[in-house]
Amino acid sequence: MHILGLTGSIGMGKSTTAGLFAELGVPVHSADEAVHALYCGPDAARVEARFPGVLKDGQIDRAALSKAVLASPQALRDLEAIVHPLVRQAEDAFLTKAREAGEPLVVLDIPLLFEAGRADDVDSILVVTAPLAVQEERVLQRPGMTAEKLRAILARQMPDSEKRRRADYVIDTASGLDAARHAVAALVAKLGVDPKRG
Template identity: 70%
Template structure:
């Protein structure tokens, strides 16, 4: 089974690209979706213990949590110490299930793959990219996003150019969805050939 790591900076079209893999029948483990589940499950009491007042009705309130950690590197590190191992365990059970089912290819959608040392967990890396002005436009169109927040997020991410240089494959979503979908299909075909051999 080939484990393909999918990553890309904020606003590059990673989630859309992950959906394209799913639509082509490739199992995808979405780290963001896993965090969402964990925030309503086992992570909630752990986060509440460290950041009191951030859990409402058994679910982490992302806005309250954001206020507690934004601009506070120590708090952010504490949050990552709670969340990252849980997401990792979730992805390990995903891999085990699909390995047992005989899947030839799976995708681990890891937003901070390079930042969190996720390289050793995958066989190949695909980086989703787009021109900087397209990225900026997409991100600033998000509800509640500000120039300041965008700058803070970018500061924590490995620069796009470095990610592309370290990638095995690059998918450019700036050229439109049809081109991106075609790139996904070509990549699946190429990797299917490799897993068959």
């Protein structure tokens, strides 16, 4: 089974690209979706215990949590110490299930793949990219996002140019959905999987 790591900086089109793999029947595990499930589940109480006041109506208020950790590197490390092991458990269960099903290819959608030292956990790496102006336009359209917040997020992420340099494959998402869909299908075929099997 070939494990393809999918990553890219904020606003580069990673989630959309993951969806294109799923359209072709390739199993995808999203770290972001695993975190979302955690924030709505029983483990949310562990986050609330460290950051009182962020649990509202049974789930973590991401805006409140973001406010609590953004200005403090230690707070962010504390959050990661709770979240990362739980996300890895979900990922391991996904990989076990895919192996048992005989899947030839799976995608691990990991936002901070390089930053978290995960490059050796996958067989190859796909980085999605877009020009800076496109990235900024996409991200600043998100609710509650500001230029200041974007700068803080980018400061914690490896530069896009370095991610592209380390990647095995790169897809530029600025050319539109059809071009990205074609690039994903070509990559799936290159990795030896019939892109129409799903």
